[in-house]
Amino acid sequence: xxxxxxxxxxxxxxxxxxxxxxxxxxxxxxxxxxxxxxxxxxxxxxxxxxxxxxxxxxxxxxxxxxxxxxxxxxxxxxxxxxxxxxxxxxxxxxxxxxxxxxxxxxxxxxxxxxxxxxxxxxxxxxxxxxxxxxxxxxxxxxxxxxxxxxxxxxxxxxxxxxxxxxxxxxxxxxxxxxxxxxxxxxxxxxxxxxxxxxxxxxxxxxxxxxxxxxxxxxxxxxxxxxxxxxxxxxxxxxxxxxxxxxxxxxxxxxxxxxxxxxxxxxxxxxxxxxxxxxxxxxxxxxxxxxxxxxxxxxxxxxxxxxxxxxxxxxxxxxxxxxxxxxxxxxxxxxxxxxxxxxxxxxxxxxxxx
Ligand SMILES: Cc1cc2nc3c(=O)[nH]c(=O)nc-3n(C[C@H](O)[C@H](O)[C@H](O)COP(=O)(O)O)c2cc1C
Numbered sequence: 001x002x003x004x005x006x007x008x009x010x011x012x013x014x015x016x017x018x019x020x021x022x023x024x025x026x027x028x029x030x031x032x033x034x035x036x037x038x039x040x041x042x043x044x045x046x047x048x049x050x051x052x053x054x055x056x057x058x059x060x061x062x063x064x065x066x067x068x069x070x071x072x073x074x075x076x077x078x079x080x081x082x083x084x085x086x087x088x089x090x091x092x093x094x095x096x097x098x099x100x101x102x103x104x105x106x107x108x109x110x111x112x113x114x115x116x117x118x119x120x121x122x123x124x125x126x127x128x129x130x131x132x133x134x135x136x137x138x139x140x141x142x143x144x145x146x147x148x149x150x151x152x153x154x155x156x157x158x159x160x161x162x163x164x165x166x167x168x169x170x171x172x173x174x175x176x177x178x179x180x181x182x183x184x185x186x187x188x189x190x191x192x193x194x195x196x197x198x199x200x201x202x203x204x205x206x207x208x209x210x211x212x213x214x215x216x217x218x219x220x221x222x223x224x225x226x227x228x229x230x231x232x233x234x235x236x237x238x239x240x241x242x243x244x245x246x247x248x249x250x251x252x253x254x255x256x257x258x259x260x261x262x263x264x265x266x267x268x269x270x271x272x273x274x275x276x277x278x279x280x281x282x283x284x285x286x287x288x289x290x291x292x293x294x295x296x297x298x299x300x301x302x303x304x305x306x307x308x309x310x311x312x313x314x315x316x317x318x319x320x321x322x323x324x325x326x327x328x329x330x331x332x333x334x335x336x337x338x339x340x341x342x343x344x345x346x347x348x349x350x351x352x353x
Pocket of ligand 1: 061156192193268290293
């Protein structure tokens with residue numbers, strides 16, 4: 001396998017248009033409370049997630065690892081996550097599981113006291129693919145140990161796999177494989193930009209996963225990312241697939257409702273500020289996840305990441321104040337208005353009485 005693609009992903013995400021064409025969060029509004037009856041200084045943004053205390057309901061969702069430039073990115077993210085007191089996920093650990101010399105780009109995060117550390121392996125890697133054995137429990141344990149992870153994200157990325165030349169497209173047996181891992185390790189099932197529907201969320205819960213990161217559509221499109229790579233290699237069919245499936249997936253706000261099956265839900269996918277985090281929580285998420293938004297600051301310095309995170313928390317606090325929510329729990333009860341195209345999605349999926 002070619003780990004150059006990890007570097008390609010970073011380059012493309014920084015320099016090309018990889019956004020979904022729709023901004024679903026604009027269709028979600030919170031009801032303003034003209035008399036909030038709380039002192040803004042007393043607002044508490046802290047939460048407990050997977051047994052860990054976070055200063056704010058924010059996760060830096062999986063970005064990278066496994067190539068030369070990744071160590072700096074993960075160091076800057078970890079230093080900032082520790083300073084601010086939020087969760088951090090690393091990118092897929094497959095490169096390091098297959099090539100031990102690549103582990104340092106992940107291991108670096110152990111130098112910092114990040115309150116919630118999330119490992120990462122891919123569901124396609126848990127089943128046999130052509131020319132490659134499946135990762136098993138021991139590999140997943142190694143991944144967690146590599147970064148002292150509190151929970152292991154198993155990413156679901158078949159949209160990406162169909163557009164990449166080296167794609168792993170055998171999805172048969174993944175649910176069982178996730179279940180076998182979840183029997184022994186705490187697992188977070190995580191999509192990567194196409195969202196999770198109710199039936200899949202229910203199956204995952206039955207298989208014993210501890211949480212769901214909906215990784216919904218509306219932000220970074222991995223079909224778009226792979227489209228750019230395919231164009232660069234003049235791969236006509238793959239670039240065509242990437243273009244056609246650019247906007248494939250379940251919008252993040254819809255997926256938050258769909259994945260509400262009694263487990264903590266992390267809402268990643270197109271969140272770009274603290275108001276989006278507040279909206280996601282009002283829809284029922286336990287925390288908001290941001291991935292590509294954190295990439296540019298992470299390329300710069302840990303201070304740049306801290307600065308961005310503090311602005312996101314300031315925005316979250318402002319939204320909590322203006323809706324009269326003194327705590328994150330209370331934020332979950334704030335009335336939400338859903339308009340436009342997004343409301344059509346929600347109406348179409350509403351369970352029948
Ligand atoms: C450069 C980059 C690399 C990513 N690599 C991974 C990965 O290795 N594993 C994973 O689970 N998700 C990965 N993701 C997906 C994100 O965690 C997230 O689900 C997705 O980008 C949507 O969030 P966003 O709109 O905030 O970017 C990656 C995202 C970016 C931008």
